[in-house]
Amino acid sequence: xxxxxxxxxxxxxxxxxxxxxxxxxxxxxxxxxxxxxxxxxxxxxxxxxxxxxxxxxxxxxxxxxxxxxxxxxxxxxxxxxxxxxxxxxxxxxxxxxxxxxxxxxxxxxxxxxxxxxxxxxxxxxxxxxxxxxxxxxxxxxxxxxxxxxxxxxxxxxxxxxxxxxxxxxxxxxxxxxxxxxxxxxxxxxxxxxxxxxxxxxxxxxxxxxxxxxxxxxxxxxxxxxxxxxxxxxxxxxxxxxxxxxxxxxxxxxxxxxxxxxxxxxxxxxxxxxxxxxxxxxxxxxxxxxxxxxxxxxxxxxxxxxxxxxxxxxxxxxxxxxxxxxxxxxxxxxxxxxxxxxxxxxxxxxxxxxxxxxxxxxxxxxxxxxxxxxxxxxxxxxxxxxxxxxxxxxxxxxxxxxxx
Amino acid sequence: xxxxxxxxxxxxxxxxxxxxxxxxxxxxxxxxxxxxxxxxxxxxxxxx
Numbered sequence: 001x002x003x004x005x006x007x008x009x010x011x012x013x014x015x016x017x018x019x020x021x022x023x024x025x026x027x028x029x030x031x032x033x034x035x036x037x038x039x040x041x042x043x044x045x046x047x048x049x050x051x052x053x054x055x056x057x058x059x060x061x062x063x064x065x066x067x068x069x070x071x072x073x074x075x076x077x078x079x080x081x082x083x084x085x086x087x088x089x090x091x092x093x094x095x096x097x098x099x100x101x102x103x104x105x106x107x108x109x110x111x112x113x114x115x116x117x118x119x120x121x122x123x124x125x126x127x128x129x130x131x132x133x134x135x136x137x138x139x140x141x142x143x144x145x146x147x148x149x150x151x152x153x154x155x156x157x158x159x160x161x162x163x164x165x166x167x168x169x170x171x172x173x174x175x176x177x178x179x180x181x182x183x184x185x186x187x188x189x190x191x192x193x194x195x196x197x198x199x200x201x202x203x204x205x206x207x208x209x210x211x212x213x214x215x216x217x218x219x220x221x222x223x224x225x226x227x228x229x230x231x232x233x234x235x236x237x238x239x240x241x242x243x244x245x246x247x248x249x250x251x252x253x254x255x256x257x258x259x260x261x262x263x264x265x266x267x268x269x270x271x272x273x274x275x276x277x278x279x280x281x282x283x284x285x286x287x288x289x290x291x292x293x294x295x296x297x298x299x300x301x302x303x304x305x306x307x308x309x310x311x312x313x314x315x316x317x318x319x320x321x322x323x324x325x326x327x328x329x330x331x332x333x334x335x336x337x338x339x340x341x342x343x344x345x346x347x348x349x350x351x352x353x354x355x356x357x358x359x360x361x362x363x364x365x366x367x368x369x370x371x372x373x374x375x376x377x378x379x380x381x382x383x384x385x386x387x388x389x390x391x392x393x394x395x396x397x398x399x400x401x402x403x
Numbered sequence: 404x405x406x407x408x409x410x411x412x413x414x415x416x417x418x419x420x421x422x423x424x425x426x427x428x429x430x431x432x433x434x435x436x437x438x439x440x441x442x443x444x445x446x447x448x449x450x451x
Contacts, residue, residue, distance in 0.1 A: 029433050089437040127438045151438035192438035218439040258416040263439040269414070270421045276430040279439075289434035301434050359435065394411045 006369035007334040007341070016333075016340050024327035025286035025336050026081035030074055030088050030110075031301070033293045034095040034102050035061050040131050040173050043164045044197065044233075046225045047093065052305035052312065059294045061098055062106065066296040069318040071109035073292075075117035077323040083122055086114060090128035090148065091291075091302075096135070100142040103128060107146055127151055127192050131165070133173055135180030144190045151192040152181050157210025161202055178214075185215045193218030193260075200240040204247040212259055220263040221245060223281075225306040227364035228375050242382030249387060268387050271354040282380070284356040286336035290326060292318055300331050307364040334370065335360055343371050355380050 016022065036058040038048070047055055078086050088110055090103045111124050128143070132152040143150060155162050159174045167173055184191050194216040196207065211219060223241055226232035232241065249265050252258075267279045277283020280301075291299040296317045304311035314329045326332055334341045342357045349355070357363055358374030365372050374380060 025431060028431055029437070031434055031437065087433070089434065091437070129437055149438065195436065195438075220435065220439060222435055253411075253413050255413055258413045261420070261439060266417050266420065269417050270424060273418075273421070275421055275424040276427070277432055279435060280432045281435050283432065285430040285432040287434075288431040289437075302436065391414070394414055 005367075006371040007330040008369065010369075010371075011330045011334055011341075013328060013330055013333040016337055020337065020340060022337055022340075024324075024333065025288055026083060027077060027288050027290045027323050027327070028083060028085065028087060029289040030070075030086065031091050031289055031291040032070060032088060032106060032110075033058075033062060033092065033291065034090050034106060034128075035093045035097040036294045037097060038092055038094040038131070039097060039133060039167060040094065041166060041168045041170075042173075043166070044224055046303055046306045050225075050306040052307075052309045054305070054310070054312075055093070061102060062294045064105070066292070066294065066318065067106050067109050069296055070292045071106075071113040072117075073318045073321075073323055074110055075113035078114050078118035078122050080322075080324065083118065086110075086122060086124050088124060088126045090126065092130075094131055094134070095128050096130050096139065099134075100139050100146075100148075103148060104142065104146040107148060129153065129195065131173060131177060132180040132184070133176035135184055137183055140184055140187050140190055144187060148190075149192040150184055150190055151195060152177070152184065153195045153197075154178075154181065154211070154214075155196050155199060156202060156207040157213050158206070161199070161207055161210065164199070181214050188215075188217070191215075191217055193220070195220050195222060197222045197224050198241060198244055199224075200234050200244045202244075204244045205251050208248045208251055216260050218261040218263065221248060223359065223362065223376050223379070225303055225359075225361055226375050227307055227362055228372060229364060229366045230306065231375060239379045239382040241376060242379035242386070245379070245383045246386040249383070249390070253390060265387065268354060268384060269391065272384075272388050272391055277356065280335070281359050282354060282356050282384075284338040284342075284353065286338070287332075287360070290323060290332070298323065298326050300329075301361075303359065303361040304331075306361055307370075308366075341370075343373055345373050349373075349381075351381060351384050354384050 036055050037060050107126050114122050114124050127149045129151045162174045165173045267277050267282055271277055271283050277285045280287050293299055296319055298314050298316040300312040314326050316326050346352050346357045358376055358380050362374040363370045363372045
């Protein structure tokens with residue numbers, strides 16, 4: 001595995017904690033890999049198409065041995081830190097590739113272990129993120145009975161928005177995905193929302209309005225994973241992603257009622273008002289997510305797979321190590337120390353408290369690791385200034401956190 | 404005030420969602436490739 005200069009080298013976690021008084025923030029979101037393969041072959045997939053190909057060496061499906069060990073470690077972590085809430089996100093590959101039963105068994109093990117070790121006062125909230133193609137009434141019903149809410153990945157509400165989401169034969173996943181999503185929309189208690197990866201070649205308002213046809217309770221608009229070594233696709237013209245997002249923001253903001261929550265916009269509004277963020281995309285709040293892969297490895301988030309081979313590795317696993325050990329890993333600690341983890345360029349920026357350097361994976365440069373502004377720096381600045389302007393006009397108040 | 408300002412219903416709704424964060428010491432960010440953890444459901448710690 002290649003070693004890059006920061007934070008793998010050059011970040012003295014203990015020194016920063018001593019200097020700032022910062023303490024590690026316990027993990028509160030556990031991304032549990034149920035299946036390491038997928039029935040789709042999306043052209044931009046960060047798991048299969050990036051420089052990290054570790055999926056090839058992982059077990060296809062999680063074993064009962066990993067499930068039991070992960071459940072014990074989560075319960076241990078919840079008990080030690082007296083967590084009131086634990087969020088579990090069942091992930092893949094495609095988590096439903098072996099049907100709903102493995103998800104239900106995993107969740108049952110976690111709930112049982114947490115109740116025994118941390119007590120009934122610790123609530124376990126469970127979601128799964130799927131491509132939607134395997135959803136039907138029976139699957140959704142079984143997941144609902146197990147208290148598992150469902151999020152779907154879809155890049156727009158029309159077939160042409162999803163041309164990159166294809167199966168292994170190159171055929172569009174759209175018919176199966178939308179069939180599943182239409183069924184899911186009939187189960188509002190089970191429906192967590194839609195994640196949409198932005199394609200700046202699309203019409204932003206058309207993408208947004210067409211997704212509303214699926215009645216998502218929440219929506220997020222994700223910048224495609226890119227970095228300084230692998231710049232964003234289709235980045236013609238100035239701030240194409242910022243302008244795309246600003247167009248959706250206006251459509252969303254000017255509506256007569258909130259038709260859905262959009263995570264990125266909600267979080268930026270909160271940050272501009274001086275509140276802490278709840279997403280890794282913006283702001284400087286400590287990231288509290290950790291991954292358990294199908295082999296039991298404790299990993300950093302998957303988006304790092306777009307940077308270099310081995311980037312998510314911590315060297316820990318649920319059989320031998322408590323999650324607390326991972327809190328001291330430089331890669332995880334770097335995401336919990338706020339401004340101290342940002343480049344001088346970011347720290348000198350008037351928007352730093354809002355932007356927070358953007359998504360960590362988007363800061364990567366082959367020479368300097370993650371100590372850089374986001375490759376989407378100009379897009380983020382455009383969007384944040386746009387939203388700040390709209391808020392300022394709306395509330396006639398200069399007390400926004402904007403320089 | 405925002406919550407009753409019907410001139411900007413979306414802003415009012417967002418403000419209501421985020422109200423709990425005012426004055427909180429609880430700060431945590433979640434993974435982007437997972438469903439949104441709505442602000443009113445965000446985790447908390449017994450002791451920090």
